[in-house]
Amino acid sequence: MIIEVENLKKSYGSLVALEDLNLSVAEGEVFGLLGPNGSGKTTAINCILSLLDYDHGRIRIFGKDMAPDAYDLKQDIGVVMQNVAVFDELTVQENIDYFCGLYVPDKKRKKELVEEAILFTGLEDYRKFYPKKLSGGLLRRLNIACGIAHKPKLIFLDEPTVAVDPQSRNKILEGILELNRQGSTIIYTSHYMEEVETICSRIMILDKGKPIATGTKEELKNMIATGTKVTVEVPIFSDALLPKVRALPGVISADRQGTRLHLKSSKENGILERVITFLNDEGIAYSNIYAELPTLNDVFLEITGKELRD
Ligand SMILES: Nc1ncnc2c1ncn2[C@@H]1O[C@H](COP(=O)(O)OP(=O)(O)OP(=O)(O)O)[C@@H](O)[C@H]1O
Numbered sequence: 091m092i093i094e095v096e097n098l099k100k101s102y103g104s105l106v107a108l109e110d111l112n113l114s115v116a117e118g119e120v121f122g123l124l125g126p127n128g129s130g131k132t133t134a135i136n137c138i139l140s141l142l143d144y145d146h147g148r149i150r151i152f153g154k155d156m157a158p159d160a161y162d163l164k165q166d167i168g169v170v171m172q173n174v175a176v177f178d179e180l181t182v183q184e185n186i187d188y189f190c191g192l193y194v195p196d197k198k199r200k201k202e203l204v205e206e207a208i209l210f211t212g213l214e215d216y217r218k219f220y221p222k223k224l225s226g227g228l229l230r231r232l233n234i235a236c237g238i239a240h241k242p243k244l245i246f247l248d249e250p251t252v253a254v255d256p257q258s259r260n261k262i263l264e265g266i267l268e269l270n271r272q273g274s275t276i277i278y279t280s281h282y283m284e285e286v287e288t289i290c291s292r293i294m295i296l297d298k299g300k301p302i303a304t305g306t307k308e309e310l311k312n313m314i315a316t317g318t319k320v321t322v323e324v325p326i327f328s329d330a331l332l333p334k335v336r337a338l339p340g341v342i343s344a345d346r347q348g349t350r351l352h353l354k355s356s357k358e359n360g361i362l363e364r365v366i367t368f369l370n371d372e373g374i375a376y377s378n379i380y381a382e383l384p385t386l387n388d389v390f391l392e393i394t395g396k397e398l399r400d
Pocket of ligand 1: 102105126127128129130131132133134281
């Protein structure tokens with residue numbers, strides 16, 4: 091295992107920010123920590139990296155106990171924190187060169203790695219720019235380039251796409267998958283479920299400092315009762331019919347929002363057919379029916395009773 095965390099607890103004074111955290115991450119995984127703001131993702135990462143003291147727990151990285159002075163382990167770890175941490179007085183290229191140089195003494199090798207990181211994050215047109223001249227998205231890409239240029243075996247990325255434009259976001263996500271293909275194990279935190287679904291091979295969902303479910307996205311979706319979700323456009327629909335819709339076999343819930351009827355079904359098949367038969371039998375005009383599989387938001391909603399979305 092690349093990371094093993096046993097029974098981790100961290101409090102800030104009387105606030106328990108993290109409790110009962112157990113996790114194992116194997117080599118080659120893109121492991122996602124998904125949770126709303128304040129659920130303990132950053133605290134978890136900072137504890138795992140020994141940047142924060144914790145109440146109790148055991149943390150091993152590459153099979154060895156992690157400690158603040160475990161420099162041999164830190165050598166193989168790259169960290170991209172939520173807050174951009176670069177030097178304003180250095181250019182893009184100089185910043186990457188500086189951070190890479192902390193790990194790679196050989197000048198020729200360092201030069202190659204800096205160049206790769208620039209290309210990899212799409213910063214080739216900005217290498218002489220100072221950070222203050224970069225947009226938010228480019229600044230985040232620079233932050234990532236500085237954290238990963240030395241090609242560490244293990245990379246932590248804490249919400250690297252918060253407040254970035256879609257182009258930079260895609261670049262960042264593609265880059266993370268490429269780093270993984272090149273051999274790095276990735277720990278990725280986010281409160282964007284779509285991102286986590288797209289790039290993570292395994293996901294832990296956190297809520298209020300506690301892990302509430304862990305698995306692949308398929309495993310997580312299989313944990314819940316909700317199967318297919320069906321939306322039907324119904325220009326004229328009386329709410330008096332909702333109890334009848336809810337009573338259809340396999341329907342877990344049904345609600346109308348404006349001209350849309352939203353149904354959640356259990357995992358058994360045939361829901362679309364039953365809904366269409368019902369609408370025809372009741373003489374209700376409808377259009378634009380579509381079905382979708384549950385999302386990680388549905389997993390979060392079913393377990394916690396609240397939406398994961400902001
Ligand atoms: N230094 C601190 N002192 C006191 N409380 C803190 C401190 N850092 C975090 N917290 C609290 O601990 C809890 C977990 O915060 P944390 O930043 O780990 O969550 P998060 O999931 O990373 O959220 P975000 O996405 O907003 O960064 C929150 O209630 C937060 O207010």
